[in-house]
Amino acid sequence: MRWSLKQNPDSQIIQHLKSTLNVSPLIATLLAQRGVDSFEKAKKFFRPNLADLYNPYLMKDMDKAVERIEKAIKTNERIxxxxxxxVDGTTAVALMSSYLKSFYPDVDTYIPDRYAEGYGISNQGIDYAEDNGISLIIALDCGIKSIDKIEYANQKGIDFVICDHHLPGDEVPNAVAVLDPKQKDCNYPFKELCGCGVGFKLIQALAANRGETIEDLIPYLDLVATAIAADIVPIVDENRILAYFGLQVINSNPRQGILAMKKQFAIKEFTITDVVFKIAPRINAAGRIKHGNYAVRLLTEFNLEEAIECAKEIDEFNNNRRVLDQQITEEALQQILENKEENTYTSVVYHESWHKGVIGIVASRLIETYYRPTLVFTKSGDYLAASARSVKGFDVYEALEKCSEHIVQFGGHMYAAGLTIKVSEYENFKVKFEEVVKSSITIEQKSEEIEIDAIVDFNEFDEKTLRILKQFEPHGPGNMTPVFFTSNVFDTGNAQCIGKNNEHLRMFVKQNHTQAFPAIAFKKGDMIDAIRNLKLMNLVYSLSENHWKDKIFVQLQVKDIRTQ
Structure with a gap:
């Protein structure tokens, strides 16, 4: 694992922030790294304000979308x-449907079946609308490339309002309204909304049209924050505001479905990380193992007892997902060993029985062992389907384009993609993909990198600094949790292995005469003897809060250790 130190920001900016904000050089450096270089920007960073959300009507076609929905309501159309x-799609459906149902009853929901219909707008969904007398469909987190599907709907007299955040192709569907800030001719100031975020802008516009204020929409922000966290969009600008207030709703007055999920954990205050690792996987598990409708039902349920039962059901799906994930990962790792492919440039594995709903997770797991572009295939009807995952800096989508003669269809982006191939093309594709990656991957991309924000001594973490660091939350892309490097650290003699298989390492570490900090190093249990015997070590870590028996304390979350 490589360690790299981020370049120091301009010293004049650091000095300016130090004096105007009355903060330490460390805080000033971290702010400057995140593009905060003035008092005004710092105020917006530390004090998010709903008043700073952009006017939704700045988004292209917003007026058309509102007009069409209001017409449907006025003429009693089914929507x-x-x-x-x-997660992004199901939270968006829960958001839009629950908002519309708060004043208009004739609203139905539809989530495509992952296996029977696949991703995005489907002919089956449009047929369902026709069969049920529905004349307006609001599509969320999908649709921007569904040219043929929208044409199919138009032929049946069914209108579409599309709310998407994916990159459009050369042509945009012929829908009544297409809301997507990534359209070239859309002047919306913030381009990085998730699908649920675009849906929120639509209900914000509908609310304004009906004389409501942004405060009336605060109860919906728990869904938006969950989608932002799960979809790994940059938590900057408008997303930071939505995530900040959404977390407040999650922690103070969440909808019954989220409350039911929270009750399974002894956590007083959820962070974005808790949402990512505890709430999001459960919502996702519904669509992976059974059907996304379970997630929508949970997120729109008003009765707590019903929500708790639904949450238990979804938790069982998640448990099944975990078992499958672990089992398939072990089988895939064994396959790599049996094929003597530990030292290849790629991991490409296949078994016809592997569950399609978890192969993406398995691909990510394999990268933890073999850090390289990875594809996991399974049988899907008459074809093979795969999920691809990549490593930092390597564009797996571009690599797949170079293998297109062996692919039936594919889609995705730089770090994650899905593809379908003929069964007869598996070996040919595998050879070609290895060739493409081997010829284009750089030395740096072949090993995992930890980016370090700052070199610090433990005595820099005084009470004021720790308090300000807490206010950097919520963290995510564009504002990742700060990573620190500290040298000449030693364990106080209390190092121990913890976890079911003693795979994790717990220490109490000091530097010179500083206070001792508790530290947790995941998957470093095999270093226990070295830690006990050595005098000094260098640590790369972030700070986290640990809640234990009604006490809150700061601990080091160790990312890597080097012995001296």
């Missing part, structure tokens, strides 16, 4: 809210 089966 179908359609969304993808992942």
């Amino acid at each position: 179908l809210v359609f969304g993808d089966y992942d």
Whole structure:
């Protein structure tokens, strides 16, 4: 694992922030790294304000979308809210449907079946609308490339309002309204909303049209924050505001479905990390193992007892997902060993029985062992389907383009993609993909990198600094949790292995005469003897809060250790 230190920001900016904000050089450096270089920007960073959300009507076609929905309500049309089966899609469907139902009853929801229909708008969904007398579909987190599907709907007299955040192709669907800030001719100031975020802008516009204020929409922000966390969009600008207030709702007055999920954990205050690792996987598990409708039902349930039962059901799906994930990962790792492919440039594995709903997770797991572009295939009808995952800096989508003669279809982005191939093309594709990656991957991309924000001594973490660091939250892309490097650290003699298989390492570490900090190093249990015997070590870590028996204390979350 490589360690790299981020370049120091301009010293004049650091000095300016130090004096105007009355903060330490460390805080000033971290702010400057995140593009905060003035008092005004610092105020917006530390004090998010709903008043700073952009006018939704700045988004292209917003007026058309509102007009069409209001017409449907006025003329008593049936409305179908359609969304993808992942967290972003199901939260968006829950958001839009629950808002519309608060004043208009004739609203239905539709989530495509992951296996029978696949991703995005489907002919089956449009047929469902036709069969049920639905004349308007609001599509969320999908649709921007569904040219043929929208044409199919138009032929049936069914209108579409599309709310998407994916990159458009050369042509945009012929829908009544297409809301997507990534359209070239859309002047919306912030381009990095998730699908649920675009849906929120639509209900913000509808609310304004109906004389409501942003405060009336605060109860919906728990869904938006969950989608922002799960979809790994940059938590900057408008997303930071939405995530900040959404977390407040999650922690103070969440909808019954989220409250039911929270009750399974002894956590007083959820962070974005808790949402990512505890709430999001459960919502996702519904679509992976059973059907995304379970997630929508949970997120729109008003009765707590019903929500708790639904949450238990979804938790069982998640448990099944975990078992499958672990089992398939072990089988895939064994396959790599048996094929003597430990030292290749790629991991490409296949078994016809592997569950399609977890192969993406398995691909990510394999990268933890073999850090390289990875594809996991399974049988899907008459074809093979795969999920691809990549490593930092390597564009797996571009690599797949170079293998297109062996692929039936594929889609995705730089770090994650999905593809379908003929069964007969598996070996040919595998050879070609290895060749492409081997010829284009750099030395740096072949090993995992930890980016360090700052070199610090433990005595820099005084009470004021720790308090300000807490206010850097919520963290995410564009504002990642700060990573620190500290040298000449030693364990106080209390190092121990913890976890089911003693795979994790717990220490109490000091530097010179500083206070001792508790530290947790995941998957470093095999270093226990070295830690006990050595005098000094260098640590790369971030700070986290640990809640234990009604006490809150700061601990080091160690990312890597080097012995001296």
